[in-house]
Amino acid sequence: MTMNYNRGSFQMMKSMNRSIILNMIREDGPISRADIAKKTKLTPPTVSKIVKELIDTHYVIETTQGASKGGRKPTLLAINADEFFSLGIDVGAYQMKFVVTNLFGEIKDKVTLSIQPHPAQEDILETMKEGIHQLITSGKNDPDKFLGIGVGMHGIVDPQSGTSLFAPSFNLYNIPIKETLEAEFDMIVKVENDARTMTLGEYWFGHGNDADTLVGVNVGSGIGAGIMVNGRLFHGEDRLAGEIGHMTIDLSGPKCTCGNYGCLQTLAAGPAITARAAKEMKAGRTSVIRELVNDDFDKINGEIIYKAACQGDEFGTELLNQAGRYLGIGLTNLIHTMNPKRIIIGGGVSKAEHFLMEGIEETIQMRGLTDKAKETSIVLSKLGEHASAIGACVLVLEEVFVR
Numbered sequence: 542m543t544m545n546y547n548r549g550s551f552q553m554m555k556s557m558n559r560s561i562i563l564n565m566i567r568e569d570g571p572i573s574r575a576d577i578a579k580k581t582k583l584t585p586p587t588v589s590k591i592v593k594e595l596i597d598t599h600y601v602i603e604t605t606q607g608a609s610k611g612g613r614k615p616t617l618l619a620i621n622a623d624e625f626f627s628l629g630i631d632v633g634a635y636q637m638k639f640v641v642t643n644l645f646g647e648i649k650d651k652v653t654l655s656i657q658p659h660p661a662q663e664d665i666l667e668t669m670k671e672g673i674h675q676l677i678t679s680g681k682n683d684p685d686k687f688l689g690i691g692v693g694m695h696g697i698v699d700p701q702s703g704t705s706l707f708a709p710s711f712n713l714y715n716i717p718i719k720e721t722l723e724a725e726f727d728m729i730v731k732v733e734n735d736a737r738t739m740t741l742g743e744y745w746f747g748h749g750n751d752a753d754t755l756v757g758v759n760v761g762s763g764i765g766a767g768i769m770v771n772g773r774l775f776h777g778e779d780r781l782a783g784e785i786g787h788m789t790i791d792l793s794g795p796k797c798t799c800g801n802y803g804c805l806q807t808l809a810a811g812p813a814i815t816a817r818a819a820k821e822m823k824a825g826r827t828s829v830i831r832e833l834v835n836d837d838f839d840k841i842n843g844e845i846i847y848k849a850a851c852q853g854d855e856f857g858t859e860l861l862n863q864a865g866r867y868l869g870i871g872l873t874n875l876i877h878t879m880n881p882k883r884i885i886i887g888g889g890v891s892k893a894e895h896f897l898m899e900g901i902e903e904t905i906q907m908r909g910l911t912d913k914a915k916e917t918s919i920v921l922s923k924l925g926e927h928a929s930a931i932g933a934c935v936l937v938l939e940e941v942f943v944r
């Protein structure tokens with residue numbers, strides 16, 4: 542039997558009182574009808590009527606779990622978390638990560654596919670379809686449980702049309718992601734920049750939930766930021782907001798892919814760190830990195846540098862500290878521009894953890910304008926390597942939990 546109550550019911554959610562109640566159950570559940578009425582100041586009959594609709598559409602279930610001990614247990618309401626799935630894709634430079642989450646953003650299934658070098662537009666779209674088919678129509682997960690597909694794409698994205706306007710890692714323009722995937726899978730598709738989905742994921746399910754002004758910084762093969770103001774993603778006039786990887790840090794620094802010199806990502810992104818390591822090793826620098834790659838300096842990557850640093854290697858530690866100090870300069874600029882409550886660092890380079898954080902914190906302490914600026918909370922991503930993909934799932938969940 543096919544039950545398509547899921548997709549059509551988005552429209553049902555678009556009522557103020559329903560979304561207030563649904564979000565209250567999500568954030569405060571398990572919770573009783575009486576407590577919902579008390580907190581929302583809606584009348585008990587109104588609450589009962591809406592709760593019945595939410596139960597009928599399977600978003601909410603009745604439970605006695607979490608009720609106070611002793612006496613008759615009251616019936617409480619909870620989100621029916623595993624009844625619906627969202628599929629999120631994180632499109633990086635070399636691979637696509639696909640995850641399936643429930644309504645609580647918990648990963649239920651996942652697959653990673655690699656992207657061929659120098660892909661054409663069709664290759665990107667085909668890889669997306671392949672991963673989605675593996676997770677939705679493979680028979681492993683009930684296709685009727687999927688609410689939609691979210692895509693976190695690197696580069697400049699138009700969320701309105703769901704188009705990747707420019708994907709620098711592929712050197713591709715105007716990839717019609719939403720149009721193509723909606724035609725193939727007959728469900729809603731949302732597309733955003735990957736640093737923004739990372740930030741959204743952290744705001745919903747990670748370290749960002751108490752911060753209404755939040756910046757998530759994705760440090761990988763490039764550097765991008767997602768900016769949230771009052772709980773909403775900020776895009777700017779032409780969706781360029783957050784392109785901090787191209788913030789000029791050193792006028793006489795290395796040339797960037799964008800054509801400018803000394804952009805933040807030429808100093809602190811993954812390729813910048815490995816390039817500096819290889820250059821200095823070739824010039825005779827001593828480090829355990831030499832043994833770790835058997836004198837083949839082309840094999841140096843972030844993991845190896847991190848491994849060296851963990852073994853107490855001076856050069857490995859210095860490389861990561863220095864990347865942290867450059868990042869710290871970028872983040873200080875961000876603090877002085879945005880004054881966020883929190884900055885969350887994610888992406889591959891964030892795996893260097895304290896080696897990176899030391900450099901960041903030292904720099905912000907040195908350069909912050911006021912004590913408050915210096916006290917800005919800087920934390921590592923809670924959702925880790927799946928943050929962008931989980932955040933892509935949130936693009937769909939946002940449709941259910943409309944605010």
Ligand SMILES: [Zn+2]
Binds near residue numbers: 797798799801804
């Ligand atoms: Zn640049």
